[in-house]
Each structure stands twice: as structure tokens, then as C-alpha cells.
Amino acid sequence: MTSMPIDFFRALRSAKIGADDAQKVVESLEGHIAVKITEANASLVTELxxxxxxxxxxxxxxxxxxxxxxxxxxxxxxLAAVLP
Structure with a gap:
């Protein structure tokens, strides 16, 4: 598992963004990435x-x-057995 969400969260926190807001941003980004991956793989799934x-x-x-x-x-x- 990648630590990108944790690193991103920490970067947001170090930029003085509140924990709740940082968590929302990270979750939103994760959701966006998941949608984009699903969209990118849709043609492959159909082909499979x-x-x-x-x-x-x-x-x-x-x-x-x-x-x-x-x-x-x-x-x-x-037929080979029956016919002469």
C-alpha cells in the first residue's frame, strides 16, 4: 500500500490546513483517482x-x-467390424 494519502495529508497539515479539511481533501482526491482509473479501464473491462x-x-x-x-x-x- 502506498503512503501517498498519508504524505498528502501531512503536506496539507504542514500548510496549516485543519485536520478535518485535510482529511476531506485527501478523501476527495482518492475518490477522483478511483473514478479516473475506472474510466480508463472501462474499455479493457469490456474487451475482457x-x-x-x-x-x-x-x-x-x-x-x-x-x-x-x-x-x-x-x-x-x-462398421469395420460388421462389414466384410
Missing amino acids: QSMRKDMGTLRWLLAASIALTGIAGTIGGY
Whole structure:
């Protein structure tokens, strides 16, 4: 964890700003930073969610192809055994 809020609070206090006001300024700045980070990451979050959906589709397709390959192999083995 960073000590930036503590250092900022101390800097405000050394500038003769009251403890309550300094605390409000620090909390306001932290809130502003959190909003900006959320805004900056919004497109990345959307892209990751899209990738997760794509991965789910790929998993389903892989499982289906493995199942179909097994079924085809079984049918082929059966036909090879039954047909001369």
C-alpha cells in the first residue's frame, strides 16, 4: 500500500490546513483517482468480458468436436467390424 494519502495529508497539515479539511481533501482526491482509473479501464473491462464469452464458445466447440470425433470413431469401428 502506498503512503501517498498519508504524505498528502501531512503536506496539507504542514500548510496549516485543519485536520478535518485535510482529511476531506485527501478523501476527495482518492475518490477522483478511483473514478479516473475506472474510466480508463472501462474499455479493457469490456474487451475482457468479450474475450471470456469467446473462450466459452471455443470451449463448447472443442468439446463438441471431441464428442463427434469419438462418435465417428465408434461408428467407423463398428462398421469395420460388421462389414466384410
